Amino acid sequence: MTTAARTTTDTGLLLPVPDTDGAPFWEFAARGELRVQACADCRTPRFPPRPCCPHCQSFDATWQQLPGSGHIWSYVVPHPPLLPAYTDLSPYNVVLVEPTGATGIRLPGNVVAAPDAPLDSVDPSCLYIGAPVTVVFAALAPGVVVPRWQLAEAKP
Amino acid sequence: MTATLKDTTAIVGIGQTPFARRLPEPEKTLACRAVLAALDDAGIPPSEVDGFASYTMEETDEVELAKAIGAGDATFFSRVGYGGGGSCATVAHLAAAITTGQATVGVAWRSRKRGSGPRPWRDTVHQLPTPAQWTRPYGLLRPADEIAMLARRYMHTFGATRDHLFLVALACRNRANQNPAAVMHGCPLTREAYMTSRWISEPLCLFDNCLETDGALACVLVAADRAPDCRRRPVYVHAAAQALPAQHHGMVNYWCDDPLRGPSWTAARQLWKAADFGPADVDVAQIYDAFTALVPLSLEGYGFCGRGEGAAFCEDGALEPGGRLPLNTSGGGLSEAYVHGFNLITEGVRQLRGTSTAQVPGAATCLVTGGEGVPTSALLLRS
Ligand SMILES: [Zn+2]
Numbered sequence: 001m002t003t004a005a006r007t008t009t010d011t012g013l014l015l016p017v018p019d020t021d022g023a024p025f026w027e028f029a030a031r032g033e034l035r036v037q038a039c040a041d042c043r044t045p046r047f048p049p050r051p052c053c054p055h056c057q058s059f060d061a062t063w064q065q066l067p068g069s070g071h072i073w074s075y076v077v078p079h080p081p082l083l084p085a086y087t088d089l090s091p092y093n094v095v096l097v098e099p100t101g102a103t104g105i106r107l108p109g110n111v112v113a114a115p116d117a118p119l120d121s122v123d124p125s126c127l128y129i130g131a132p133v134t135v136v137f138a139a140l141a142p143g144v145v146v147p148r149w150q151l152a153e154a155k156p
Numbered sequence: 157m158t159a160t161l162k163d164t165t166a167i168v169g170i171g172q173t174p175f176a177r178r179l180p181e182p183e184k185t186l187a188c189r190a191v192l193a194a195l196d197d198a199g200i201p202p203s204e205v206d207g208f209a210s211y212t213m214e215e216t217d218e219v220e221l222a223k224a225i226g227a228g229d230a231t232f233f234s235r236v237g238y239g240g241g242g243s244c245a246t247v248a249h250l251a252a253a254i255t256t257g258q259a260t261v262g263v264a265w266r267s268r269k270r271g272s273g274p275r276p277w278r279d280t281v282h283q284l285p286t287p288a289q290w291t292r293p294y295g296l297l298r299p300a301d302e303i304a305m306l307a308r309r310y311m312h313t314f315g316a317t318r319d320h321l322f323l324v325a326l327a328c329r330n331r332a333n334q335n336p337a338a339v340m341h342g343c344p345l346t347r348e349a350y351m352t353s354r355w356i357s358e359p360l361c362l363f364d365n366c367l368e369t370d371g372a373l374a375c376v377l378v379a380a381d382r383a384p385d386c387r388r389r390p391v392y393v394h395a396a397a398q399a400l401p402a403q404h405h406g407m408v409n410y411w412c413d414d415p416l417r418g419p420s421w422t423a424a425r426q427l428w429k430a431a432d433f434g435p436a437d438v439d440v441a442q443i444y445d446a447f448t449a450l451v452p453l454s455l456e457g458y459g460f461c462g463r464g465e466g467a468a469f470c471e472d473g474a475l476e477p478g479g480r481l482p483l484n485t486s487g488g489g490l491s492e493a494y495v496h497g498f499n500l501i502t503e504g505v506r507q508l509r510g511t512s513t514a515q516v517p518g519a520a521t522c523l524v525t526g527g528e529g530v531p532t533s534a535l536l537l538r539s
Contacts, residue, residue, distance in 0.1 A: 007280065013295075014280060017288040047411055048290055054403065073410075074309035077358035078301050083278065086295045091358070094296045096305060096410055106410045108291045119295055124358070129312045146293055 009140050012085030013119075016146065021049040024063050030145045032137050036105055038064040047105045068135040069152065070099035073106050077124045092119035097133055097149055111149045112136070126151060162430060165251040166383035166390035167537070169198025169376035170502040175339050175493035178272035179370040186372035187216040187267035188224045194374040195225075199387030200261055207232040207259030207377075209246040211496060213239055216267055232259035236398075236533070238406070240444055240489075241419070243497035243526040245533035248396035250377045260378065266498040267372035275368075284406075291408055300365055300447065302407045303529055304357040307449035310416055311359060316452060316467030318359065322350045324448040324483070325363045325490055327475035332487025335513040339367050340491040364448040366489035373498040375505065391508040394521075395430040395536040399423035407530050419532040420457025420525065427523075428459065431536050435459040438536075439519040440507050441481050442500035443528075445488040450528040455481075458523060458534070477514060485514040500524050501535070508539040 007015055018026045021037075028035040038045040039053035040060035052059045075095040080087050096106045113121035115136040132152035137145050171193025173179065173186045181189075195202055205227040208218045218233045232253040236242030243266070250262030277298045287296070296302060310316055329345040332338035345363060353362040383390035399422035403412040428434055435458060443454045452466025460481055461469040475483035486492045486503035493499050504522040506512040512519075519539070526533040 014288075014292045014297075016290075016293045017283060017285075019285050019289060022289050048286055048405075074305050074312070076296070076301050076304040076308065077355070078295060078297065079355040079357065081275070082295070082297060083280065086297060089295070091355070092295055094291075094294045094301065094305070104411060104413060108294050108296060108408075108410070110294050129309065140293070 006141060015140055015144050021051060025049065028063060029137060029147055030143060034066045034068060034135050034147055035063040036066055037061050045102060045105060066099040066102055070097040070133055072127060072129055072131045072133060073098045074129060075127050089118055089120045091124060093122065093124050093127055095149065109147055109149050111151060161251050161255055161393060161396055163392045163394055164255040164380055165377050166380050166392045167375050167505050168378055168383050168386035168388060168390050169194040170505050171197055172373040172502060173371050175337060175369050175371040176271065183267045183269050184216045184220055187221055187265055190267060190372035190374040191221060191225055191263050191265050194376045197388060198376040200376060202226045203228045204261045205263050206230050207250055207253050207262030209234045209249045209262065209264045211235065211242050211266055212237040214266060238531040240446060240496040240527035241530035241532040243501060243533065244524055244535040245398050247377065247393060247501060247535055248398065248533060251393045251396055254377060254379050262377040263374055265374035266496050268495050269370045270494060271368045271370040286408055299407055300360055301357045303447045303449060304360045306415055308359050310449065313416065314464035314467060320467035320470050321364055321448040322347060323470040323475060324451045325350060328445060328484045328488040328490040331485050331514045332491035335486050335492060338487040338492040339369060340487060360447060366446045366494040369493040369495060371493050371495050373495055373502050375501060389509050391505045392538050393535060394538045395427050397423045397426035398533045400531040409529065418453050418457060418528050420454045420528045423532050423534045424458045427534050427536055433521060437521055438523045439521050440485060440516040441483055442504045442522065442524045443483060444497045444500065444525045445484055445490045446527060454525055454528045482516050485512050497526055504537045508537055
């Protein structure tokens with residue numbers, strides 16, 4: 001089985017299935033960099049990535065580094081029925097993080113206790129909208145790295 | 157002269173199969189039964205059908221349906237995408253086709269074995285590009301998870317509570333208990349049962365989620381000048397709209413300026429622009445309810461209250477008979493059947509015929525909506 005055809009981890013968690021527009025995000029993530037697509041002409045960042053800029057229609061893009069910090073915009077705690085690998089980790093959390101200074105980008109992710117800790121490693125009762133978080137990178141499979149988040153401080 | 161769809165067509169027939177968690181017959185058979193029932197209701201022979209409209213997710217295609225029911229030569233057929241967002245658009249497309257002379261008798265339908273068949277989100281091979289890449293690896297797997305994300309933000313932003321979502325679930329369940337055809341007929345819902353039920357995706361619990369149903373429904377449209385000759389009292393399509401807002405992202409609508417301002421706002425603008433009446437004149441509403449949390453968002457979008465006021469609007473029995481806006485009077489997707497919202501259309505027709513099992517006295521206008529949270533559609537019906 002080739003790396004390109006691989007769609008799950010050994011335990012069955014889904015791996016990202018990049019398309020042409022999204023591939024650079026995952027290539028940067030594999031190097032430990034959090035970057036989003038931005039227009040090379042009008043400089044407006046955009047997420048998810050797409051072929052051209054909705055503001056000025058330019059097809060030229062760069063990949064802009066995001067700060068490694070942000071706050072939770074919203075989150076959910078899924079319970080079964082789920083895919084089997086996720087059922088084993090339920091209840092876990094899925095968050096949307098708004099990176100500092102990047103309003104509207106809202107990256108999906110998980111809050112974990114450590115970079116390679118499992119999805120259920122943080123008590124969901126510690127999460128709240130507005131909670132500050134910092135990015136970490138988790139290697140899910142050879143060459144496949146996803147950004148995740150750690151709480152920056154305890155709930156006040 | 158500006159072309160218009162206003163009152164140019166009417167729904168003259170509705171039909172449905174039983175609804176259940178599991179029906180033995182295949183989807184194709186159910187589709188044929190629903191369509192033939194709708195044609196019989198209208199008193200129109202199948203050989204006169206020349207227009208078809210359904211969902212892109214519909215598995216029984218026009219060829220299979222037309223040759224089975226004995227349709228005539230079809231001159232219009234159309235499919236609308238985005239699941240339950242397309243429900244009302246099927247009627248809208250037929251209305252446009254009939255008004256512009258492309259067809260004379262149109263049939264819209266949806267047949268689905270979602271109760272006994274597979275859950276679409278379990279298919280991890282044929283994934284939509286955005287969820288596959290940006291959300292599914294993190295375990296945001298199901299529509300319930302995707303909408304729960306917006307629901308929590310909505311509750312946080314506007315002070316909505318689980319009690320508000322309960323009021324939506326309760327209104328639908330109460331109406332289902334008046335409707336013998338509803339899957340949840342005979343199963344009352346209490347606040348305690350709601351508050352202690354299992355989570356599906358916090359903050360949404362079991363009763364915030366629609367049913368999983370096998371069933372099929374259909375309706376028949378003709379031009380307004382022919383409608384009075386049909387068997388039943390015609391229900392006119394007063395206005396219709398589709399809506400794909402600028403910078404909308406589908407059910408994962410997290411990346412626009414204001415994710416709590418969904419497609420219903422765009423549909424509403426188009427709908428009210430075309431209509432002779434406004435939100436205050438709507439007698440009864442059938443609002444898409446795959447999840448309870450979609451209802452407050454829709455109430456705001458369609459202008460029944462201000463932004464952020466959708467949850468509070470549900471208080472004081474507003475959604476119950478005699479309230480400000482009786483809601484989903486057959487039980488809706490939450491408690492009658494979840495067939496991608498087509499049962500909301502047929503219930504809208506029954507209300508304006510005066511034949512609902514939870515009839516709003518004298519109802520003359522009804523709003524029907526497709527799925528909020530995805531590219532959507534809506535109808536204003538009048539008697
Ligand atoms: Zn640009």
